[in-house]
Amino acid sequence: MTTSPSSAVRTFPLAPTPRSRWRVARLIMWPTIAFVALLVLPWVVYPPIAMDIAAWALFAMSIDLLLGFGGVLSFGHAAYWGSSAYLTGWVAVNTGVPFPVAILIGALGAMVLAVPIGMLSVRRSGIYFAMVTLAFGQMIYFIANQLSVITGGENGLQGVPKTFFGIEAVEKESFFFYYAAIPIVVLGALAAWRIVHSPFGRVLSGIRDNPERVRALGYDVERYKLIAFVLSAGLAGLAGGVYAVSHGFVSLQEVDWTTSGKVVLMTVLGGIGTLWGGPIGAAIIVLLEDYLASAGFEGIGIVTGLIFIVCVVLFRKGILGTILAFVDRARTGGRGMPRFGRADRLAAPDSVTATNTAHDEEGNHAPR
Amino acid sequence: MDAFIQYTAQGLAAGGFYALAALGLAVIFGALNVVNFAHGAFYMLGAVLTAVLLDVAGINFWVALVLVPVILFGFGIIIERLLVQWLLGLDNLYSFLLTFGISLVLVDVIKIRYGVSGLPYGQPPGLEGLIRIGAVQLPVYQVFVFVFSVLVCLGVWLLLAKTRVGVIVRAATEEPERARALGINVGLWVTPVFGFGVALAGIAGVLAAPFRAITATMGSSFIIILFAIVVIGGLGSILGSVVAGFLVGLVEAYGQGYASTFSQIIIFVLMAVVILVRPAGLFGRKESA
Amino acid sequence: MHPDDTSAAGDVILHAKGLTKTFRDFTAVDAVDLSVKRGTIHALVGPNGAGKTTLFNLLSGFLKPSGGTITFDGRDITGMQPENIAHLGIARSFQITSLFEKLTALQHLELALGSPTGVGFQFWRSEKRLARFRDRAMDLLDQVGMASLADREVGHFAYGQKRAVELALALALDPQLLLLDEPTAGMGIEDVERTIELVDRISAGRTVVFVDHNMHVVGTLADRVTVLQQGAILVEGSYDEVRNDEKVITAYLGQANV
Numbered sequence: 001m002t003t004s005p006s007s008a009v010r011t012f013p014l015a016p017t018p019r020s021r022w023r024v025a026r027l028i029m030w031p032t033i034a035f036v037a038l039l040v041l042p043w044v045v046y047p048p049i050a051m052d053i054a055a056w057a058l059f060a061m062s063i064d065l066l067l068g069f070g071g072v073l074s075f076g077h078a079a080y081w082g083s084s085a086y087l088t089g090w091v092a093v094n095t096g097v098p099f100p101v102a103i104l105i106g107a108l109g110a111m112v113l114a115v116p117i118g119m120l121s122v123r124r125s126g127i128y129f130a131m132v133t134l135a136f137g138q139m140i141y142f143i144a145n146q147l148s149v150i151t152g153g154e155n156g157l158q159g160v161p162k163t164f165f166g167i168e169a170v171e172k173e174s175f176f177f178y179y180a181a182i183p184i185v186v187l188g189a190l191a192a193w194r195i196v197h198s199p200f201g202r203v204l205s206g207i208r209d210n211p212e213r214v215r216a217l218g219y220d221v222e223r224y225k226l227i228a229f230v231l232s233a234g235l236a237g238l239a240g241g242v243y244a245v246s247h248g249f250v251s252l253q254e255v256d257w258t259t260s261g262k263v264v265l266m267t268v269l270g271g272i273g274t275l276w277g278g279p280i281g282a283a284i285i286v287l288l289e290d291y292l293a294s295a296g297f298e299g300i301g302i303v304t305g306l307i308f309i310v311c312v313v314l315f316r317k318g319i320l321g322t323i324l325a326f327v328d329r330a331r332t333g334g335r336g337m338p339r340f341g342r343a344d345r346l347a348a349p350d351s352v353t354a355t356n357t358a359h360d361e362e363g364n365h366a367p368r
Numbered sequence: 369m370d371a372f373i374q375y376t377a378q379g380l381a382a383g384g385f386y387a388l389a390a391l392g393l394a395v396i397f398g399a400l401n402v403v404n405f406a407h408g409a410f411y412m413l414g415a416v417l418t419a420v421l422l423d424v425a426g427i428n429f430w431v432a433l434v435l436v437p438v439i440l441f442g443f444g445i446i447i448e449r450l451l452v453q454w455l456l457g458l459d460n461l462y463s464f465l466l467t468f469g470i471s472l473v474l475v476d477v478i479k480i481r482y483g484v485s486g487l488p489y490g491q492p493p494g495l496e497g498l499i500r501i502g503a504v505q506l507p508v509y510q511v512f513v514f515v516f517s518v519l520v521c522l523g524v525w526l527l528l529a530k531t532r533v534g535v536i537v538r539a540a541t542e543e544p545e546r547a548r549a550l551g552i553n554v555g556l557w558v559t560p561v562f563g564f565g566v567a568l569a570g571i572a573g574v575l576a577a578p579f580r581a582i583t584a585t586m587g588s589s590f591i592i593i594l595f596a597i598v599v600i601g602g603l604g605s606i607l608g609s610v611v612a613g614f615l616v617g618l619v620e621a622y623g624q625g626y627a628s629t630f631s632q633i634i635i636f637v638l639m640a641v642v643i644l645v646r647p648a649g650l651f652g653r654k655e656s657a
Numbered sequence: 658m659h660p661d662d663t664s665a666a667g668d669v670i671l672h673a674k675g676l677t678k679t680f681r682d683f684t685a686v687d688a689v690d691l692s693v694k695r696g697t698i699h700a701l702v703g704p705n706g707a708g709k710t711t712l713f714n715l716l717s718g719f720l721k722p723s724g725g726t727i728t729f730d731g732r733d734i735t736g737m738q739p740e741n742i743a744h745l746g747i748a749r750s751f752q753i754t755s756l757f758e759k760l761t762a763l764q765h766l767e768l769a770l771g772s773p774t775g776v777g778f779q780f781w782r783s784e785k786r787l788a789r790f791r792d793r794a795m796d797l798l799d800q801v802g803m804a805s806l807a808d809r810e811v812g813h814f815a816y817g818q819k820r821a822v823e824l825a826l827a828l829a830l831d832p833q834l835l836l837l838d839e840p841t842a843g844m845g846i847e848d849v850e851r852t853i854e855l856v857d858r859i860s861a862g863r864t865v866v867f868v869d870h871n872m873h874v875v876g877t878l879a880d881r882v883t884v885l886q887q888g889a890i891l892v893e894g895s896y897d898e899v900r901n902d903e904k905v906i907t908a909y910l911g912q913a914n915v
Contacts, residue, residue: 120644123647126460130464132599139633143633199771199778203771206757206768215738216717217769217829227778231780261468298479299477299479301472302472302476302477306469306473307469308465313454316462
């Protein structure tokens with residue numbers, strides 16, 4: 001101890017230290033980089049692919065909001081991406097409202113769907129949460145398959161229009177559509193950023209690191225997780241809606257569990273708990289899949305599966321996580337704590353009570 | 369009534385695959401704290417291997433029933449040594465994601481090699497036709513699958529209850545804290561237990577070969593139902609996973625028989641009800657709030 | 658310990674009756690009757706596995722009792738959720754230091770102070786919103802002698818400093834009853850002395866129940882001592898009474914510190 005309790009001196013280091021100035025810089029840097037990248041994207045890649053990247057980027061951020069900041073992995077998020085895609089498409093086809101309105105309705109629908117599923121899922125934590133969300137996601141798949149009046153079943157929902165106030169350039173050309181739709185993605189990303197850096201985000205990170213501690217402080221952990229789940233579903237819904245309008249049709253693929261797996265891969269590849277890593281992972285996977293498909297390669301799963309394996313075994317910080325750790329090390333000259341060690345410690349807090357009581361909560365027992 | 373008995377037989381046969389595979393999942397989870405996402409892919413490999421062995425080498429069902437689990441046991445050991453072991457000290461979400469990646473690779477490798485249309489497999493010799501039980505006739509094969517999987521489950525239970533290794537593994541599965549407090553070290557047995565769990569998925573695959581369409585993706589929906597099963601039964605319970613396996617097999621069969629529109633959804637509704645009423649699963653323990 | 662304490666001293670603030678907790682065939686806490694008087698410092702001692710931490714988890718709601726009742730301030734709190742128990746005025750610390758490595762000491766206190774206000778639900782606002790708790794947070798950190806380190810991440814702190822932040826966190830809930838699980842575990846002699854002083858100071862106007870293995874700590878702080886063995890109460894009394902009790906001496910035979 002550098003100060004003994006009895007000789008405490010009240011000091012208020014209010015002036016911004018270099019550390020906090022750096023923090024502010026970084027806080028603004030990543031959103032700015034992401035924003036600029038989004039603006040130039042359709043000049044660099046084929047516009048519909050650019051739109052795919054943007055949609056998946058927001059989808060990946062919705063996963064990271066839960067995984068990186070809430071500490072729970074949803075392996076069934078296709079349910080919200082897909083249900084919003086269907087609802088957006090259905091509204092756009094049947095009402096003729098401008099597509100942003102349809103997308104908003106779709107996202108709201110996804111949030112409504114997330115309430116009951118979230119209420120059930122947050123009753124379990126850790127690995128069970130992943131299994132339960134996956135199973136409920138599959139249930140939504142079967143329901144979508146049965147509900148062919150709206151979803152078109154196996155045939156999909158066809159002919160989703162890009163209605164946009166009669167502006168033909170947007171409605172016909174994917175390049176202009178991109179710029180009409182991108183504000184929705186940007187708003188979604190900013191919302192995710194705001195949530196992470198809000199009082200709610202503070203509590204959520206606390207829950208991720210040590211749920212028992214946060215409960216002891218008087219917070220209703222399950223309710224916080226539920227709110228995070230519903231907000232995340234809303235972001236996934238925005239992304240799914242954009243995707244549906246961009247493609248002009250919605251297929252069962254959007255509610256398939258492989259879609260849930262793909263977005264988790266993007267998040268892990270970009271870096272868990274970095275928020276802006278997901279978009280990087282999304283760009284890489286979308287471009288890679290596009291390249292492989294156009295090259296006529298059948299086994300995309302082999303490539304994505306191998307990326308998953310390499311990522312998880314050797315590269316758990318992900319791309320942005322690695323960059324941030326590197327920058328931090330350079331800045332502190334190798335001293336100080338690793339910043340994004342959280343990825344390796346995801347479960348550590350669960351053992352807090354498990355070690356001193358003789359019970360097995362959620363089966364999260366420490367490995368040998 | 370006849371229909372009911374037929375659905376029951378179907379359900380118990382399907383429940384046999386589920387119970388065997390869920391048992392493997394539970395044992396792996398107990399000894400390694402790994403939820404093996406690739407379990408569905410291993411089940412698929414078991415079925416594909418059975419078909420391929422017959423096609424290429426003329427190896428019949430009965431030999432496959434012994435040979436395939438042995439091959440998968442070896443395969444499981446390789447996977448554990450090569451990949452899974454590096455993640456054992458970390459949050460089990462990582463091994464979950466790793467095994468997910470493994471299953472993606474396996475599925476697409478099989479897809480490329482054998483295509484998407486199912487591989488053919490006939491009824492095994494000696495198990496064709498119908499058997500008369502009371503007033504109803506049931507396919508011999510379904511009765512066989514049920515009896516055989518119950519026997520295997522019993523055998524596994526005996527192994528876990530009566531042998532020293534088994535007691536260690538069972539203690540680790542059902543009472544991890546207690547096992548550690550007693551100084552039981554599962555370490556040495558981790559690799560073979562993983563192989564053993566994979567072999568159980570393989571047996572389920574062999575049994576499924578004459579009964580289900582053999583495709584690369586047959587394990588994909590299977591694994592999700594397995595997850596639902598272990599949530600229903602309680603992953604930390606050996607009995608729970610077996611009972612829930614048969615239960616879900618029955619629910620699925622009755623669903624297909626009486627309410628085919630909702631058959632696939634019913635399982636998940638069952639899971640939702642269990643989470644509501646007994647969050648830890650029917651046989652699971654949850655001591656804390 | 659606090660002769661100046663007059664706040665309705667003498668009545669029972671926490672009362673456990675027949676409290677039992679079983680894990681399968683193992684009884685961790687066995688029909689414990691415990692009464693803690695308002696304004697006192699009450700120590701729970703006993704060999705490892707005596708059920709002290711389980712008892713703490715029962716009292717703070719982290720475990721549901723298999724039997725028996727818990728009354729706090731005349732109110733039945735048996736089986737209540739931990740967060741609700743915290744709101745009623747029971748704060749606890751953990752045996753293992755459980756802080757958030759990436760947050761500063763000040764941010765920890767903001768988190769605790771925000772708990773009763775519902776500010777935590779505001780996902781649409783900036784986290785700067787929490788700055789309004791700053792003055793009270795600094796006050797609390799000052800009480801535990803950590804004000805000068807308020808803006809440092811606790812990951813950099815020494816063990817004793819972390820424990821001090823833990824105490825400040827518990828105090829932030831302005832609890833009537835503080836449950837401290839081994840406040841001096843793993844500390845060197847100097848830190849132990851500081852912690853004794855600290856607990857003594859913050860116990861003014863409060864009731865404290867603590868678990869500790871260090872008999873020096875128990876002897877210095879506790880007004881009353883309950884000795885647990887195999888989940889049941891062996892003896893209860895003042896430190897001197899307990900120390901000289903034959904049953905206690907037998908139970909601890911071969912164990913150091915007594």
